[in-house]
């Protein structure tokens with residue numbers, strides 16, 4: 012049985028540096044606890060220590076010059092900006108102005124989304140969920156008509172930490188059965204008989220929309236099968252810093268890739284009947300001091316980078332959005348009128364609800380800034396108090412908060428429930444217990460796995476990126492194989508031995524924290540390779556110790572091939588592993604990996620390196636070693652990790668994964684770094700001074716050579732590109748003809764509600780066609796990518812990703828690929844007019860195999 016999660020966990024234990032000794036002790040308990048002790052703790056709820064996230068009420072928030080900072084880049088912030096407790100009027104947001112036009116954009120129900128091949132960027136039509144939302148809101152209004160203020164407030168306020176069987180719970184109210192909210196972005200957390208899917212980062216590195224959709228469908232079905240209403244994912248923060256502890260939960264360092272991944276994941280999840288939750292909104296880009304840091308981001312960068320995946324989520328009909336722990340410009344993200352009301356509900360026309368991250372709510376008045384649901388509902392865990400509940404009722408009764416705001420909050424929550432048809436009579440009841448999985452009365456051990464292991468195995472293989480290959484791969488009947496490294500084998504305490512995966516032992520197939528699920532089993536590379544090698548009668552030896560280098564040197568002598576498995580881990584801040592407080596303390600591989608690889612390579616002329624890493628790592632110590640004949644970047648692949656990598660090594664799967672981030676030669680090459688320092692009493696300021704230049708954009712803009720660039724990945728075959736054709740697509744749409752003409756004339760889009768999501772702005776406008784031919788000797792998949800180059804006056808980075816497809820080709824086969832660009836794709840955000848604008852001058856573009864391997868060039872004909 013998996014260790015239950017009996018102590019405050021998940022996102023819930025902020026242990027940033029500078030906290031009290033009590034907190035530090037708690038951390039040590041977490042780390043030294045083995046499963047048995049955790050079970051003991053879990054079964055006695057009284058031991059759960061309520062931890063205050065931070066204590067605003069009691070601390071002076073004014074700027075202090077005696078902050079204990081360890082980083083010279085730390086600047087003091089002016090202090091938290093709060094919402095005044097004065098009466099606030101409220102007008103609900105009108106719906107976006109577009110109405111469906113048959114044949115131009117189809118009316119869509121979340122249960123029946125358009126097929127993957129009809130993604131907007133592939134020339135397909137943008138689904139229009141407005142009618143589905145409209146119907147859902149009408150049903151919600153009808154249901155709420157007879158509810159009292161107290162009942163509506165109850166719909167918005169969680170029952171408190173551990174007050175129900177799920178990680179978040181809304182109690183039943185009248186004829187509404189309440190809600191179960193459960194982690195995580197890669198599977199159902201805290202329970203059994205579920206699938207441990209590949210992490211977001213590894214799924215993103217497939218660059219395969221079909222696989223992203225299939226994973227979403229599978230995860231959605233499993234959550235529904237367990238009786239969950241709201242699955243807390245996908246995660247779409249951007250990996251602004253390479254060290255970011257939770258980067259692996261998300262989709263990499265580019266907003267377009269993350270946006271497409273979020274879009275497909277949400278369409279898949281919600282088609283299964285689960286409510287998806289786009290998180291963490293917004294600028295929650297590092298774990299250190301996450302509840303006490305202000306991300307200070309300029310308006311253009313916010314719109315073009317960090318908010319983009321959330322816009323795509325809204326376009327996918329997402330039911331809910333989770334606001335994050337941090338502050339944005341000195342205002343907490345969960346009470347930030349600008350990001351919640353103006354951008355998300357206003358400009359994006361979001362019609363679902365916004366929930367707080369766990370204890371990220373900071374005030375009762377957050378309601379007027381746009382927060383709709385308090386999670387888990389109490390001010391601090393088990394405090395028995397709430398910002399909402401009775402407080403919200405009081406604020407309405409004395410006229411401070413408009414009653415219509417609470418109506419709107421409850422309506423948004425019920426509408427999302429109706430949107431994905433959770434009102435159906437046979438919707439499964441909650442049949443697990445996230446806090447007490449060993450309780451026979453409440454955990455029915457329902458098996459929801461189906462055959463999802465198949466897509467797990469495929470994503471693991473498709474997400475593997477072949478970085479180097481001097482002909483060593485694929486393996487062809489090697490006579491002798493030696494498998495080296497701790498990461499190749501099984502963990503001593505089993506796949507779930509570390510609570511919330513907070514440890515690194517054996518094959519790494521998940522990071523740590525609340526973004527995890529329990530493994531039902533975990534196939535190690537050693538196990539899978541041995542099973543495969545039997546077919547060839549290869550001899551298979553192994554050496555698992557990363558520290559005994561003499562032993563490793565001996566073990567690899569005279570072997571046909573040595574495969575070294577290494578890893579790098581990270582996670583959420585409430586667990587520290589080997590000195591990594593969530594964020595990575597460095598970008599090197601773990602457990603003596605560099606020395607191990609070098610030792611093996613010094614002693615075996617056919618050394619293949621496989622990494623299971625949560626993010627980029629510095630490979631310089633050995634990457635050019637002549638005996639390192641191949642490198643496979645295998646990601647964190649979930650329960651089938653060993654099978655997936657074996658499929659790639661033996662050529663059963665021809666690698667087609669591409670890097671979703673840049674691998675640098677030196678940590679300092681990255682454009683933004685982890686900001687350390689801070690204190691429990693002062694807000695740490697994190698200026699996003701790099702602006703638009705994160706990840707590859709920074710390398711391009713500053714002429715820095717990466718080791719392996721964003722979008723890079725090799726195959727066992729080769730591809731040629733040819734026959735570029737560019738044209739415009741002018742769909743007749745009399746509704747928007749004037750707006751289209753104005754845009755083409757260089758006018759910004761209007762500053763109105765729903766304007767950023769307007770269909771005319773997003774539907775296909777430019778069509779780019781070209782041919783890709785498989786010029787090698789085996790069948791394989793290519794990922795053609797399209798990068799825009801704006802005129803210099805636009806102030807954009809040199810190249811920005813704005814399209815990709817995946818195309819599978821037999822030997823010698825040629826296929827035509829069509830990538831379409833919308834007016835939005837071509838636009839930049841104009842901060843003055845608050846609109847999307849076509850920049851002056853010619854926009855050119857390149858099509859190719861990575862962000863630096865351009866094969867065809869063209870110009871946008873407008």
Ligand SMILES: *[C@@H]1O[C@H](CO)[C@@H](O)[C@H](O)[C@H]1NC(C)=O
Nearest residue numbers: 029030077078079080690691
């Ligand atoms: C600052 O840090 C030092 C060294 O870690 C410690 O001794 C000191 O107590 C800290 N001061 C404050 C104000 O936290």
Ligand SMILES: *[C@@H]1O[C@H](CO)[C@@H](O)[C@H](O)[C@H]1NC(C)=O
Nearest residue numbers: 081082083084679682684685
């Ligand atoms: C401070 O920022 C500069 C520029 O962004 C960077 O070069 C430097 O390494 C940073 N210092 C620390 C201690 O992180």
Ligand SMILES: *[C@@H]1O[C@H](CO)[C@@H](O)[C@H](O)[C@H]1NC(C)=O
Nearest residue numbers: 308309310311339340349350
């Ligand atoms: C944060 O401040 C910058 C600089 O003033 C501004 O451009 C941006 O819009 C602000 N963002 C939010 C969410 O307030």
Ligand SMILES: *[C@@H]1O[C@H](CO)[C@@H](O)[C@H](O)[C@H]1NC(C)=O
Nearest residue numbers: 348349352353354357379380
């Ligand atoms: C909050 O945003 C809304 C929507 O844009 C706006 O109407 C309102 O004036 C803003 N409130 C404050 C206090 O800025």
Ligand SMILES: *[C@@H]1O[C@H](CO)[C@@H](O)[C@H](O)[C@H]1NC(C)=O
Nearest residue numbers: 395396397398399400401402
């Ligand atoms: C209402 O909010 C205040 C904080 O402003 C808190 O101290 C109090 O306990 C809350 N009341 C209830 C009944 O939860």
Ligand SMILES: *[C@@H]1O[C@H](CO)[C@@H](O)[C@H](O)[C@H]1NC(C)=O
Nearest residue numbers: 096098402405406409410411
């Ligand atoms: C309304 O009630 C809240 C909570 O008791 C209080 O903070 C606020 O000042 C009151 N406002 C008015 C106008 O009475």
Ligand SMILES: *[C@@H]1O[C@H](CO)[C@@H](O)[C@H](O)[C@H]1NC(C)=O
Nearest residue numbers: 497500501502503516517555
């Ligand atoms: C892997 O290495 C770690 C750190 O040295 C060690 O604790 C663990 O026991 C090793 N696991 C295996 C399976 O060798």
Ligand SMILES: *[C@@H]1O[C@H](CO)[C@@H](O)[C@H](O)[C@H]1NC(C)=O
Nearest residue numbers: 589591597599600601602603
């Ligand atoms: C980087 O951190 C990892 C994980 O804690 C550790 O194994 C490794 O030794 C560190 N590297 C360096 C160069 O300190």
Ligand SMILES: *[C@@H]1O[C@H](CO)[C@@H](O)[C@H](O)[C@H]1NC(C)=O
Nearest residue numbers: 612613614615616617637638
């Ligand atoms: C490569 O491996 C062979 C053993 O097969 C060894 O003799 C040679 O020194 C190695 N090359 C390097 C550069 O270490």
Ligand SMILES: *[C@@H]1O[C@H](CO)[C@@H](O)[C@H](O)[C@H]1NC(C)=O
Nearest residue numbers: 219221222792793817818819
């Ligand atoms: C993407 O995944 C789908 C589903 O398995 C598959 O049919 C397609 O061939 C894949 N694309 C490539 C390039 O392999």
